[in-house]
Amino acid sequence: MSDIATQTTTPSNSSVVLEVRGLVKEYRKAGSPFKRADTFEAVSNVSLDVRQGEIVCLLGESGCGKTTLARMIMHLTRPTAGTITLNGCEMQGLNERRFRPLRQYIQMVYQNPFDCLDPSRRVGSLLEEPLKLWHPELSKEERTRRISGMLQECGLDESCLVKKPRQFSGGQLQRLSIARALLVDPKLLIADEIVSALDVPIQNQILDLLVRMKEEHGFSVLFITHDLSVARKVSDRVIVMHRGEVVGFGATDELLENPSDPYIRKLADSVFTFEGCPD
Numbered sequence: 265m266s267d268i269a270t271q272t273t274t275p276s277n278s279s280v281v282l283e284v285r286g287l288v289k290e291y292r293k294a295g296s297p298f299k300r301a302d303t304f305e306a307v308s309n310v311s312l313d314v315r316q317g318e319i320v321c322l323l324g325e326s327g328c329g330k331t332t333l334a335r336m337i338m339h340l341t342r343p344t345a346g347t348i349t350l351n352g353c354e355m356q357g358l359n360e361r362r363f364r365p366l367r368q369y370i371q372m373v374y375q376n377p378f379d380c381l382d383p384s385r386r387v388g389s390l391l392e393e394p395l396k397l398w399h400p401e402l403s404k405e406e407r408t409r410r411i412s413g414m415l416q417e418c419g420l421d422e423s424c425l426v427k428k429p430r431q432f433s434g435g436q437l438q439r440l441s442i443a444r445a446l447l448v449d450p451k452l453l454i455a456d457e458i459v460s461a462l463d464v465p466i467q468n469q470i471l472d473l474l475v476r477m478k479e480e481h482g483f484s485v486l487f488i489t490h491d492l493s494v495a496r497k498v499s500d501r502v503i504v505m506h507r508g509e510v511v512g513f514g515a516t517d518e519l520l521e522n523p524s525d526p527y528i529r530k531l532a533d534s535v536f537t538f539e540g541c542p543d
């Protein structure tokens with residue numbers, strides 16, 4: 265394991281929820297369907313840990329491999345090499361049937377809320393679905409009680425239940441996506457560019473909600489963004505990716521305020537320039 269990989273991880277005795285070691289995903293280059301030599305690594309030897317109750321940010325430009333990494337953790341994309349351990353349970357090699365019990369422990373919220381909220385269904389049914397799936401022991405009344413409580417915690421009310429997703433604003437849809445993900449008490453929430461399509465004031469509301477819910481419920485977050493200012497607002501630690509590789513890591517303030525790596529300095533400089541511009 266490289267030096268960088270070793271240091272993005274944590275000592276074995278700390279409370280690690282997610283452990284990723286030497287993860288690789290190789291894809292064929294576009295237009296080269298046959299030659300094995302014509303492949304590239306979308307994710308290249310990435311190792312990281314997420315501890316209980318922390319928000320770790322995966323920061324990097326578009327195309328650097330963030331979503332591919334998330335999809336491997338979600339068991340949606342098969343790694344070329346490496347291991348993923350969730351709550352002490354190694355996931356590679358598990359078929360879908362054996363992975364299924366673990367699925368409720370990792371939930372994902374996407375940039376596009378329609379990736380998890382079917383626009384043709386009412387919100388009540390969309391919120392009830394994961395509870396029926398993962399908690400079949402709950403009565404209808406208990407499900408309704410949990411959903412009402414979660415909506416309230418997420419700044420929504422029961423009038424949502426009869427509406428369809430297209431009747432909501434972007435910010436409300438992300439509140440609903442977060443509510444749906446948290447209803448099953450995940451240990452790890454993967455948030456993939458969840459505020460990228462929102463205006464800054466709404467972004468801030470959603471980030472505040474995420475941090476507050478994390479404090480109250482104690483789950484961990486792998487927060488994926490290309491936006492350094494967003495990373496600074498929410499994360500305890502940050503891991504910077506560039507072209508599939510980890511190029512930097514550390515406590516968010518330390519790393520982003522005194523960047524030693526030239527690529528991170530470039531990222532930081534572009535944000536400071538942007539923030540310095542008048543509206």
Ligand SMILES: Nc1ncnc2c1ncn2[C@@H]1O[C@H](COP(=O)(O)OP(=O)(O)O)[C@@H](O)[C@H]1O
Nearest residue numbers: 291292306324325326327328329330331332333
């Ligand atoms: N299914 C796929 N087949 C081939 N290439 C892919 C596939 N998915 C993603 N890629 C490529 O892998 C790289 C990383 O993509 P992605 O993980 O989506 O980056 P990010 O989320 O950081 O924007 C990009 O070059 C992308 O075009």
Ligand SMILES: [Mg+2]
Nearest residue numbers: 330331332457
């Ligand atoms: Mg992405």
